[in-house]
Amino acid sequence: MNRVVVLTIKVLLWVTAVVVPCFVGMLLFFLLDKGLPVISLKLLFGDVAPVKALLLRERVFDGIFPAMAGTFLVVLLSVMWAIPMGVLSGIYVAEFAGGTVKKILDISFDVLASVPSIVIGLFGLTLAIFLHKNISHRIYPCLLISSAALAILILPYIVRTTELSIESVSLPLRLAGLSLGATKQRNLLSVILPRCSGGILSGVILATGRAAEDTAVIMLTGVVASAGIPHSLFSRFEALPFYIYYISSQYADQYELKKGFGAAIVLLIITGMLFGFAHLLKKLVARKINGFD
Amino acid sequence: MSASAGNWKIAVENLDVFYGTRQVLKNVNVEAAEKSLTCIVGPSGCGKSTFLMAINRLIDEIPGAKAKGKIRVKLNDSHPMDVLKLGDDRLPQLRRRIGLVFQNPNVLPMSVFNNVAFPLKIMRARKKEIEEKVENALKKVSLWEEVRSRLNYPARELSGGQQQRLCLARVLAMGPEILLLDEPTSFLDERLAIKIESLLMELKKEITIVMVSHYLSQVNRLADRVYRLG
Amino acid sequence: MMDCRRKAQISRAILVLSTVVTGSMALVIFLFLFRFSLPLFSSGSLGKFLSKNWDPDAGAFGVYPMIAGSACIASLAMVLAAPLGVALAVFMELYAGSRFSRFLRYFVELMSGIPTVVYGFSALFILVPLVRNTFRYGSGFCVLSASLVLALLVIPTVSLITMDRIREVPRDFVLAAGSLGASRLETLLRVQLPYAWRGVISAVVLGGGRALGDTIIALMLAGNAVSVPSSLLDSARTLTAHIALVSAADYESLSFKAIFLCGLVLFLFSMFSIVFLRVVERLKE
Secondary structure, eight states: OOHHHHHHHHHHHHHHHHHHHHHHHHHHHHHHHHHGGGOSHHHHHTTSOHHHHHTTSSOOSSSSHHHHHHHHHHHHHHHHHHHHHHHHHHHIIIIIOOHHHHHHHHHHHHHHHHSOHHHHHHHHHHHHHHHHHHTOTTOOSOHHHHHHHHHHHHHHHHHHHHHHHHHTSOHHHHHHHHHTTOOHHHHIIIIIHHHHHHHHHHHHHHHHHHHHHOOHHHHHHTBOSOOOSOOSTTSOBOOHHHHHHHHHHHOOSHHHHHHHHHHHHHHHHHHHHHHHHHHHHHHHHHHHHHHHO | OOSSSSSEEEEEEEEEEEETTEEEEEEEEEEEETTSEEEEEOOTTSSHHHHHHHHTTGGGGSTTEEEEEEEEEOOTTSOOEEGGGOOGGGHHHHHHHEEEEOSSOOOOSSBHHHHHHHHHHHTTOOHHHHHHHHHHHHHHTTOHHHHGGGTTSBGGGSOHHHHHHHHHHHHHHTOOSEEEEESTTTTSOHHHHHHHHHHHHHHTTTSEEEEEOOOHHHHHHHOSEEEEOO | OOOHHHHHHHHHHHHHHHHHHHHTHHHHHHHHHHHHHHHHHHTTOHHHHTSSOEEGGGTEEOOHHHHHHHHHHHHHHHHHHHHHHHHHHHHHHHTTTSHHHHHHHHHHHHHHHSOHHHHHHHHHHHHHHHHHHHHTOSOSOSHHHHHHHHHHHHHHHHHHHHHHHHHTSOHHHHHHHHHTTOOHHHHIIIIIHHHTHHHHHHHHHHHHHHHHHOOHHHHHHSBOOSSOOOSTTSOBOOHHHHHHHSOOSOTTSHHHHHHHHHHHHHHHHHHHHHHHHHHHHHSOO
C-alpha cells in the first residue's frame, strides 16, 4: 500500500482511539466532579437516621434510599422471574430442540432481544390495563407488572448465555458421562451444568445489570417520583434510573440537581460492580476451561 | 558450528523457541549455504514447521510464541543481519524476500488469480506486470493448464494438490531469495511430486532453499545438506 | 419413589412448558401491539395517523414526525458510530497485545456498561450548553446532541461485535498473508475485514437497532418537539420518546391508541433487521 495511505489510515485510527475515550472520559469526569462531593449518608437518607430508615421505621423523603430500595426490589423480582424461565428454556434449546424448532426458537429469541425496551414497557402497561379491566379493578401499573416486564427484557440474554454455555461443553466430556451409563438428564445435571454454571452465572449478572439500568420499561409500568418503600407487589415504587431522569427534567433548585448527580454516581457504581463482576467471572471460567487443555 | 566459513546464506545459532512455557525448539544450530538445498528431518511434532516460521519471523503472529538465539541472514544488497532483532515494521519486507510455503495449503479466501496476485498487489506492481508474473508462477508449478479457465473461481474449490501448488506459485511470484518449504509434495501424487522436485532442482541454482521433508528418498535425491531435529 | 421414566417425563414437560412461554413471548408482544392498533387499520383512518400533524386537542394524531425524528437521530448516530466502532475494532486488533490496546478493550467494555440515563444526565449539562453556545441557534436540545451521545452508546456494540468477528477469521489466513509480506494493517484491511464483512454488517445493524430503540437519550436531549426536523440543530421527537411521553390517563383516547402504532413500527423494524441479518449471514462469499 501507498505510504501516504497507510499513514493516513494509521492517523485516523489513532485519532479514533484517543478521541472516543476522551469524550466518554469527559462526561464521566464531569459527573464525578459534580457528584462525588454530594455522596454522603445525607444523600441516601436525608435527615432520617440511617438505622431507622433501614429498619423501615421512618420514611425517607429527602434521600435516594427509597429509589435504591425500589431498584433493588424490582430487579430482584425480575431476576427471580427470568432465571428459572430463561435457564430452563436455554437448556431445552441447547439439548432437546432440533432442526426447525430450534431455528424458530433462535429467531424468536433474537427478535425478543432486539425489541426496544419502551415497547416492552408498553406491553407491560397494556397488560396492566387488560388485567385492570378484566380481572380486578385494583390492579394498576405496579412493582409486580414492572418486574415482569423487566424479566421479559432480560429473558433472551439469559436464554442465550445458557444455550451457548451448554453448547460449548466439549463432545468428549459429554460422551464420557453417557458412556458410563448416565441418562441424558443425569448427564445434564451432574456433568454438563456444573461445567458451565460459571458461564451462565456471568450471563445472569450481566442481565441483572441491564435490568438495573433500564429506565424505559419501568417508566410505563409503575415507577413514580415519590412513593417511599413499596409495601406490596401491587404498590408503586421509586427507582434510581427514573429518579435521575426525573431530576433532569423537574429539578427545582441546585440542591435537588446535586442529588441527581449523586444518584447517577450511585447507579454507575452499582452497574459498574455488576459488569465488573460478570467479566471477572467470565475470565475465571475461560481460564478454567483452558486449564484443562 | 561456525557461521563464518564459506558462503552461508542463513546461519541459525542456539535457537530456542517457546510457546508460552512450553519449549518447542532447543538449541538448534543450522547453516544453509547460498544457492543450495538444505533439508530438515525429524520425527513429527519436533518443531520443524516452527523452525521455518522462526526464520521469516512469522512466529510473531502466533500469540505467546517467543524465539531466543540468533538467526543470521545475508540478503542481497544488505549486510548480514540477525532476523530476531529486526523491528516489527521491517517484517513485511523480510517476509517478501524469505518465502514460506506451509505444509497444509492455506489459500486465502479469494479467487485463484488474487491468491497469486496478493503479494504483488501489496508491493504495488502494475496490472500488466501482475498478470505476467501470475501466469509465469502458475506455469512453473505446472498448474497453469489446469486453472487457466478458472482464474476467477474461489481458490478453496481447487483440490488439495492444486492448492498446494498454488501456494508455492504464490510465493514464487514474489521473487524471494530464500524459499522455506514445509513438506512441499505431501498432497501430490507421484507424477506431480517428481515435477515439483525437478522444479526445486532448477530453483536452487538461483535461490537458497530450506525444506522440511519426511520422505527419505526425496531428501536423498534433493538435499545438499541434511539436519536432524529432535 | 418415582421411577426414572416418570421423572424424565416430568422434567421434560417443565422444560417444554417454560420454552413455550419464553419462545412465544415475541409473538405475544406482536399480537398485543397489533390487536391494539387494529382499530386504526380497520377504521380506515390509518392515513390520518401517518400524517404530519400531531395535535390531540385538534383531533390530529399523525405519527409521521416521530418516524422522521427516529430515522434522523438513529441514522446520524450510526453515521458516526459505524466508522468509529469499526475503526476501534481495527485499532485493537492492529495493536493487539499492546498495553493501550488492552486498556481500550476494557474501556469499550466499560462503556457498554454505563447506564444510558447516566450518559443522558451528564450530556444534558455539558453537551447541550456546548451545542447551544457553539452554534448560537436554538436551545441545544436537538438532533445533533442526541445523535452524538447515542453514537457513544452504540460504539461498544459495533466495535465489540466487529472485533469478535475479526478474531474468528481463521489464523491460517493471517499467517498466509503475513508470509506473503503483508503488514498487519494490510492483512487486516485486505484479508480479515473482507472475510468478516458479514460480521461488520451484523455489528452495524444491531447497533442501529440499539440506536433506534433507545428511549432515554432522545427523550432527554432531543427536545421532543413534534415536527419533522429540517436541520441538525432542530428539536425532534423519536417514536420511543413519543411512547414515553403520551400520558396514559385515558386508555380509550385516540392519542393513546396512536402510540401502539409507534410500538408496532418499532417492533416491525427490529424484526425485519433480525431477518435481514439471518439472510446476510447465509449469503455465500
